[in-house]
């Protein structure tokens with residue numbers, strides 16, 4: 001099986017799971033109650049084990065794009081990576097609303113890279129915004145509460161309200177994207193984006209995020225990395241990601257210890273999502289230029305391949 005086959009299977013499997021979770025949650029409304037501490041802990045564990053490792057492959061992209069070699073250069077790279085992350089944590093501490101707003105906008109831009117091959121700009125916008133905006137259509141209060149654990153209840157409600165004003169436009173954009181991509185014979189992209197929006201609309205916000213982030217965003221990135229590295233061996237991939245993952249876990253542990261005074265739910269949310277936001281800054285700085293070049297192929301060559 002080639003990595004391209006694996007990417008196709010991943011897209012379809014993700015869409016199927018997303019729809020099952022979405023309609024399962026809709027059929028069992030008791031599940032859609034306010035997020036409990038248990039839910040937060042389970043989602044945190046899933047995101048940590050299946051989601052966060054995709055960023056550990058940044059070392060591989062750094063090697064490819066920056067041509068890093070030698071202990072000194074790797075040390076400088078590591079320092080710059082963690083300095084960028086620390087800066088984000090400082091913004092969270094001193095300007096929480098700015099932090100959350102920029103994190104959401106940057107995340108939408110980052111998630112818009114998920115669809116494979118060519119996709120219309122509107123489709124990319126829909127793919128990027130659906131996981132973040134759609135949950136506020138039916139679960140605005142739950143999103144506000146979760147944001148509240150990160151930035152305080154008032155700021156949380158404000159930002160969730162801001163997202164909620166975008167909810168219908170984003171739903172319409174998703175519908176347009178599904179119709180357009182189907183019309184252009186890109187049915188898999190249509191299915192993926194439609195499933196993400198359905199999941200984000202119907203399932204409890206954190207559950208929807210975990211399913212999307214682990215089975216779409218992270219899985220897709222790992223498969224793209226495997227394709228660029230020319231390997232399908234899980235052992236090779238684990239070997240690449242192990243050291244950065246251990247470093248990340250150590251810093252996450254330190255953050256956990258520092259936040260000893262916060263209640264368990266706030267503490268977990270903060271370590272997880274402020275940590276994700278912090279890592280997203282250097283992660284995007286490395287990965288977005290690679291995406292603009294077609295994931296390791298010169299974009300013009302790739303475009304010709306895809307048109308043909």
Ligand SMILES: CC1=C(/C=C/C(C)=C/C=C/C(C)=C/C=O)C(C)(C)CCC1
Pocket residue numbers: 103104106107110131132133135143146147205206209217273276277280283
């Ligand atoms: C906190 C929170 C949300 C936002 C999460 C974001 C914005 C995650 C971004 C992760 C990134 C960009 C990872 C990079 O690879 C939701 C789902 C709206 C609702 C539940 C609470």
Ligand SMILES: [Fe+2]
Pocket residue numbers: 054110217221283
């Ligand atoms: Fe990512």
